[in-house]
Amino acid sequence: MTEIPAPADDRGRLSSLAMLLPFARPYRGVIALTFTGALLATLTQLVIPLVTRAVVDGPIAAGDRAGLVPLLALALGFGIAEAALFFLRRWAMGISSLQLERDLRDALYQRLQRLPIAFHEGWSSGQLLSRATSDVSTIRRFVGFGAVFLVVNLITCVVVSVLLLVTCWPLGLAVLATSIPLVVFGLRWEARYNTESRRVQDEQGELATDVEEAVQGIRVVKSLGRSRLVFDRYDRTALRLRDLELAKVRTLALIWCLFEFHPQITLAVILVGGSLAVAGGALTVGGLVGFVALFTVLLWPILSLGFLLAQAQETASACDRIRELLDAPMTVTDRPGVVPLPVGTPARLRFEHVAFRFPGAGEPVLTDVDLDIAAGETVAVVGATGSGKTTMTALVARLFDVTGGRVTLDGHDVRDLPLHQLRTVVATAFEDATLFSMSVRENVTLGRPGADDDQVAEALRVAQADFVHELPWGLDTRIGEQGLSLSGGQRQRLALARAVLGRPSVLVLDDPLSALDVHTEALVERALRDVLAQTTALVVAHRASTVLLADRVALLQDGRVTAVGRHTDLLAQVPAYRALLSSESQLAGALTEAGSR
Structure with missing residues (x-):
């Protein structure tokens, strides 16, 4: 109070x-x-x-x-x-x-x-x-x-x-x-x-x-x-x-x-x-x-x-x-004199000695994160609960600002980009999908109001969200507050469609498929591979199939990236990675089977 x-x-x-x-x-x-x-x-x-x-x-x-x-x-x-x-x-x-x-x-x-x-x-x-x-x-x-x-x-x-x-x-x-x-x-x-x-x-x-x-x-x-x-x-x-x-x-x-x-x-x-x-x-x-x-x-x-x-x-x-x-302090703002900078599509994303501590908190969440994601590459971040995976993804779009080091896009510190530009070239889909009391079309185009019908249709196809056409007024159907008139999987698919709309330079996915059934998840992943091939992606992974979408995997431990490599290499060479996967038998079994092929 x-x-x-x-x-x-x-x-x-x-x-x-x-x-x-x-x-x-x-x-x-x-x-x-x-x-x-x-x-x-x-x-x-x-x-x-x-x-x-x-x-x-x-x-x-x-x-x-x-x-x-x-x-x-x-x-x-x-x-x-x-x-x-x-x-x-x-x-x-x-x-x-x-x-x-x-x-x-x-x-x-x-x-x-x-x-x-x-x-x-x-x-x-x-x-x-x-x-x-x-x-x-x-x-x-x-x-x-x-x-x-x-x-x-x-x-x-x-x-x-x-x-x-x-x-x-x-x-x-x-x-x-x-x-x-x-x-x-x-x-x-x-x-x-x-x-x-x-x-x-x-x-x-x-x-x-x-x-x-x-x-x-x-x-x-x-x-x-x-x-x-x-x-x-x-x-x-x-x-x-x-x-x-x-x-x-x-x-x-x-x-x-x-x-x-x-x-x-x-x-x-x-x-x-x-x-x-x-x-x-x-x-x-x-x-x-x-x-x-x-x-x-x-x-x-x-x-x-x-x-x-x-x-x-x-x-x-x-x-x-x-x-x-x-009078509350504006801690995340544009720097004085900031101007738009050239950012490619896809863009190279780097974490350079990144540290982060929540205001008033004791121990830092991230201490010295180094990670280089090439343009067009997909990297999955894996770690124990509370290791800072979600915090790490939030730093890309400056939902929080780093307290040490820097995050760069094509060599530009994200703090040197105007916020409106940064949040246009970086799109994020969260695990907890948030929708608003407006039409389906307005929810999907929230980040890109100028998207045409073909782009919206493509985004819905990738997210396997074609169910919207069966709603009473199709894309013009107003969904309830927080999207409660839809199921959890439907909300996640619309949130994913919103993120992939317009093929952003960097796509950040914070376990956005957790509420999908196995069949729908497979369809989404198949369509999502086409999108990931044309953008740079940072994916928080908790499920076997999500890890398999990535070109490389980064293991996050104690506020640091302790290992980076292909899944099969990490499974063979990093005991901590094997131990993490063994804690979830479903994930471990699926990935081990995939690695033996």
């Missing part, structure tokens, strides 16, 4: 909210119009108490009915103006807040797409999802309402306080004196609310993760009959979230209670003090009525400050959570 920060002081909260300034800058005109409309609409309310005082001390006191007409017309005119300004504020507010929400969400999504794999492996998807949805919506609500009225209401408080002092300075000072405890206790509870709000937002991310995992793994959950276990896990998180929400509600209730109680006490002070002032002749009846009317204008700004400050706290926490993503 994400670590809960210490309560932010006022400077910290302002710093958090300052993150929004670059996103608000393009809409500063509309935002200024929003503030202007809200401020003028609020200030027009102040005319009514002044008109009320004039009515009481003038036409009513003098019995002049005709004198009421212009004053009432003036009040009506300001009422109409207030309504028009209210419409203007709502219109401008909607435009600015929705535009800013869109830009912020776009920036966040683009950042998530660019952040390295190492970042995503350290974050739960639920935490990312809650930041991209609920936190962004929290910011939109604050920008469209809270920020506007927080400033407008504070200005209103200042203006009304000045008018109260001008109307009757002793009563005005009394009103200001009663506000001191409100400020002191309000700031104290706002800091507490800030911490509780952050805990709630983080726990919402944990709950989203539980829901997402349960939905994505529904087949496993049902097949094992563990629905109750999954629900109990969800329920525990939901109960924690409820408890945190209740704690936040209690704090907010205390804040509301304080801000509700203050006006009642202050109004009692005004009525007692004002009555004494009228009795002593220091204040007219109209002046007292106007003073009370002015104070009633203050009721909404005072009452709203409680939830507006609470909303500001939630928004500051949301900004902090989003800034954690926007």
